[in-house]
Amino acid sequence: MIALHHLNKTYEGDGRQVIALRDINLQIETGEVFGIIGRSGAGKSTLLRTLNLLExxxxxxxxxxxxxxxCLDTAGLRVLRRQVGMVFQHFxxxxxxxxxxxxRFPLELAGALSKTAINTRVDELLELVGLHAQREQYPSQLSGGQKQRVGIxxxxANHPKLLLCDEATSALDPQTTQSILQLLLDINRRLGLTIVLITHEMAVVRAICDRVAVIEGGQIVERGPxxxxxxxxxxxxxxxMVAEDGHAATLDLAGKLGNVSGTLLRLTFVDATTYEPVIAQIGQALAAPMSILQGSVGRIKDRPxxxxxxxxxxxxxxxxxxxxxRGVRCDVVTV
Ligand SMILES: Nc1ncnc2c1ncn2[C@@H]1O[C@H](COP(=O)(O)OP(=O)(O)OP(=O)(O)O)[C@@H](O)[C@H]1O
Ligand SMILES: [Mg+2]
Structure with missing residues (x-):
């Protein structure tokens, strides 16, 4: 769906240069939810905005x-932007x-549908995002989550093939964040829509993304499932970022465990192995019991x-x- 080759972007101002993107190469597949994560100022918004040439x-x-x-001219860009929907942090x-x-607004702008067809489409969209009861209300009468549903x-509206989300849940409380993320995931699955979202929260990536790229100082420093x-x-x-999220057994153990004798092993169970009594079995087989010092369990999208x-x-x-x-990854940890 998307291929970025050697993207570079520098901002100039006040006699200073800010390199916002450095040699970005990235592929995003049709139908996936792709996350781009990074700290403030890392270049996330700049990167997202290059996808519809706002930048x-x-x-x-x-x-x-x-x-x-x-290479598109103004008319070509107009067509492109209709195919690429965008959702914003502040709605x-x-x-x-x-x-x-x-x-209705983007449908009127596109000018392709009759009034009746526009009304039908608006009804469909209200249904999709669960806002039928609020159709005649004004933004000031809505909660943050409801406003974001309108934004989505x-x-x-114009059946985009790609949806870009710039910190779509950053202004929302944790519970509302979850409901908006579930809506995005539902849309991705039901409509097969490709979604690219940027965020500074690992929890957002864990909840709905298939793959993620980490951006730091305008560069992609890590990527993968x-x-x-x-x-x-x-x-x-x-x-x-993973350590701050607190949902994985952290690598940063120095000083936290005191004097532990023996070797530290970091065990990672994914999918089916999560439910197997592997530790007890191996401890028994090797006649060497193991003590659990730190741990976490959870879900990454739908994988335990x-x-x-x-x-x-x-x-x-x-x-x-x-x-x-037995399919369990085991790393020897040095502290
Ligand atoms: N229009 C602009 N003019 C000058 N510098 C800019 C402009 N837009 C962004 N920058 C600079 O480019 C860098 C990347 O900015 P960008 O907005 O992409 O970061 P971000 O990762 O989205 O950050 P945040 O999480 O705070 O939104 C920053 O150093 C920023 O100050
Ligand atoms: Mg930003």
Whole structure:
């Protein structure tokens, strides 16, 4: 769906240069939910905005369905932007228009449908985002979550093939965040819509993304399936975000465990192995009991996982082999 080749972007102002994007190369597949995560100022919004050419890269190609968007003229860009919906952190609704009229707006702009067809489409969209009861209300009468539902309905109005979300849940409380994320996931699955979202929250990535890229200082420093990146972060920026999220057994153990004798093993269970009594079995087989020192269990999208740090007094190489034969990743941790 999307291929980015060698994107570079530098901002100039006050005699200063800010390199916002450095040689970004990225592929995003049709139908996936792709997350881009990074700290404030990392370049997330700039990168997202290059996908619909709201931001023009200084160098590089932005291929959408094989077509280079950087070469489009004004008319071509207008067509592209109709195919790419966007959802914003602060909703960007028109305050003097009702819910239904906010959703109607992009349909009127596109000018392709009759009045009756527009009304039908607005009804469909209200149904999709669960806002039928609020159709005649104004934005000031809505909760944050409801406003974002309007934002999502508006972004979907013209049947886009790609939905871009810029921190779509950052202004919402945790419960509302979950309901908006579930709505996005539902839309992704029901409509087969490709979604690219940017966020600074690992929890958002864990909840709905298939793959993730980590951006730091305008560069992509790590990427992969969410389970891999989240459970085995390689780059320091990723490790810090995972540690802050607090839902994986952290690698940062120094000083936390006191004096532990033996070897520390970090065990990662994903999918079916999560439910197997592997630790007891291997401890027994090797006649070396293990003590669980730290751990977490949870879900990454719909995949269950568990991650444990265990202390082990025995042959670590043997234990590693035994775990990996049973499909459990085992890393020896040094503190
Ligand atoms: N229009 C602009 N003019 C000058 N510098 C800019 C402009 N837009 C962004 N920048 C700079 O480019 C860098 C990347 O900004 P960007 O908005 O992409 O970050 P971000 O990752 O989205 O951050 P946040 O999480 O705070 O939204 C920052 O250093 C920012 O100050
Ligand atoms: Mg931003």
């Amino acid at each position: 023009r890269p200084d160098q590089g190609q932005v291929l959408i369905d094989g077509q280079d968007a950087t 960007n609704l028109l305050n003097h228009r009702s819910v239904a009229n906010n959703i 309905a508006r972004a979907l 969410v389970a891999d990146v989240f459970l085995h972060p390689q780059h320091e920026a990723t490790r810090n 996982y568990g991650q444990l740090i265990v202390g082990f007094n025995g042959d670590a190489e043997l234990a590693k082999r035994a775990f990996e034969e």
